[in-house]
Amino acid sequence: MPPSHIATAFALALVAAVADAAMGNAFSSGPTADGNFIRLANSTLVVPEAPVPQVGLLSLWAGMGMSNGDLIQALVESYDGVADGECGLVHGDWCTYASVLEIVGCDQEQLGGRQIKTKPGDHVTLSYMYNDRTDAYDQYVYVNGVQTSNYTSSKGGKALGWGTAEECQPDYPCGLIPAHDWVDVVLELEKAQPNYSDTFGNGGSTGTLKTTDGGKTWTGSKLHINEVYFDYPITYDTPICPEANATTYTSRANRSYTVGCDIRYTGSDIKTVGEKSGKIADCVVYCDQVEGCVGVVLQDTTCHLKSSKGQQVSAQGVQAAILQ
Ligand SMILES: *[C@@H]1O[C@H](CO)[C@@H](O)[C@H](O)[C@H]1NC(C)=O
Ligand SMILES: *[C@@H]1O[C@H](CO)[C@@H](O)[C@H](O)[C@H]1NC(C)=O
Ligand SMILES: *[C@@H]1O[C@H](CO)[C@@H](O)[C@H](O)[C@H]1NC(C)=O
Numbered sequence: 658m659p660p661s662h663i664a665t666a667f668a669l670a671l672v673a674a675v676a677d678a679a680m681g682n683a684f685s686s687g688p689t690a691d692g693n694f695i696r697l698a699n700s701t702l703v704v705p706e707a708p709v710p711q712v713g714l715l716s717l718w719a720g721m722g723m724s725n726g727d728l729i730q731a732l733v734e735s736y737d738g739v740a741d742g743e744c745g746l747v748h749g750d751w752c753t754y755a756s757v758l759e760i761v762g763c764d765q766e767q768l769g770g771r772q773i774k775t776k777p778g779d780h781v782t783l784s785y786m787y788n789d790r791t792d793a794y795d796q797y798v799y800v801n802g803v804q805t806s807n808y809t810s811s812k813g814g815k816a817l818g819w820g821t822a823e824e825c826q827p828d829y830p831c832g833l834i835p836a837h838d839w840v841d842v843v844l845e846l847e848k849a850q851p852n853y854s855d856t857f858g859n860g861g862s863t864g865t866l867k868t869t870d871g872g873k874t875w876t877g878s879k880l881h882i883n884e885v886y887f888d889y890p891i892t893y894d895t896p897i898c899p900e901a902n903a904t905t906y907t908s909r910a911n912r913s914y915t916v917g918c919d920i921r922y923t924g925s926d927i928k929t930v931g932e933k934s935g936k937i938a939d940c941v942v943y944c945d946q947v948e949g950c951v952g953v954v955l956q957d958t959t960c961h962l963k964s965s966k967g968q969q970v971s972a973q974g975v976q977a978a979i980l981q
């Protein structure tokens with residue numbers, strides 16, 4: 658699926674902030690009118706099942722684009738051993754923490770609080786609150802009502818927009834991300850802005866925020882984010898058949914595979930994974946992450962991850978990669 662069209666200036670600013678990443682479906686709002694800003698943003702993610710297998714670095718977040726270029730974005734992340742974070746291997750879980758993508762000198766740095774594992778079905782509440790005393794935003798993360806992480810961003814910035822995101826880092830496909838819900842969303846603006854809803858964008862999402870006080874407070878009981886399939890953009894080369902037949906392909910995990918064109922193997926499948934890209938390299942990414950995988954066969958749009966090779970048989974249009 659191509660990345661969704663993103664309408665608002667706020668969303669464009671987000672994409673600029675995360676220039677190399679692929680963005681999936683989202684609800685977005687902002688920017689606020691001149692002189693206005695978001696004082697408070699609370700929201701709760703009902704954590705979905707993790708992608709299977711967990712590859713790449715996938716981040717679900719609700720964030721605020723700031724006037725000073727920072728991005729307040731508590732993160733709920735799924736990743737593989739290569740992108741391993743403070744939570745260690747997540748194995749079907751997610752890793753959650755308060756965080757800011759902060760401008761530090763000429764660079765951006767991902768800073769934040771304590772990281773803890775969270776499970777599908779957990780309710781992760783993100784609370785971002787402007788603190789008048791410090792002129793900074795205090796950020797708190799709660800898992801099932803218990804505070805687990807906090808972070809205070811640099812002072813001086815004002816939040817100009819709020820939105821949800823599904824973000825996949827470019828070096829791997831992240832696969833199929835299940836649909837999920839953000840519930841109990843509340844935004845409080847500094848000043849009432851009845852036309853704030855004109856900035857709302859639903860790219861691959863349903864639900865919206867409404868106001869009952871003339872535009873100062875905006876609430877939504879549920880924002881539903883549709884499933885997304887991340888096979889874009891993939892920045893590594895894939896062997897091309899038939900030229901690559903019988904050549905060696907070195908995977909991202911630095912393992913050597915022999916490529917086969919118009920070939921399949923009869924050994925048993927550990928599991929199968931849908932793969933719409935048609936690239937054998939994407940199947941290899943999965944094989945690299947699954948223990949006991951000795952090779953992979955791409956037939957139609959399915960990667961067959963093999964626990965044994967079995968026999969090589971000819972099969973028109975089928976691609977294979979067998980660990981050497
Ligand atoms: C936002 O969340 C914080 C922390 O849970 C809570 O103290 C505050 O009352 C919430 N505000 C609103 C308006 O829901
Ligand atoms: C914020 O998190 C730190 C650990 O990162 C913890 O020591 C501190 O008590 C927390 N602060 C609040 C106000 O919860
Ligand atoms: C909303 O109204 C304000 C004036 O109150 C105006 O400055 C701003 O451009 C309007 N925003 C949109 C998105 O129409």
Ligand SMILES: *[C@@H]1O[C@H](CO)[C@@H](O)[C@H](O)[C@H]1NC(C)=O
Binds near residue numbers: 911
């Ligand atoms: C890849 O593996 C080979 C040995 O198979 C090793 O010589 C090389 O240093 C490795 N490269 C990286 C980037 O780890």
Ligand SMILES: *[C@@H]1O[C@H](CO)[C@@H](O)[C@H](O)[C@H]1NC(C)=O
Binds near residue numbers: 899903917919920
């Ligand atoms: C690839 O090489 C194998 C022998 O290793 C051969 O059987 C097969 O026909 C070749 N495929 C193509 C497309 O040439």
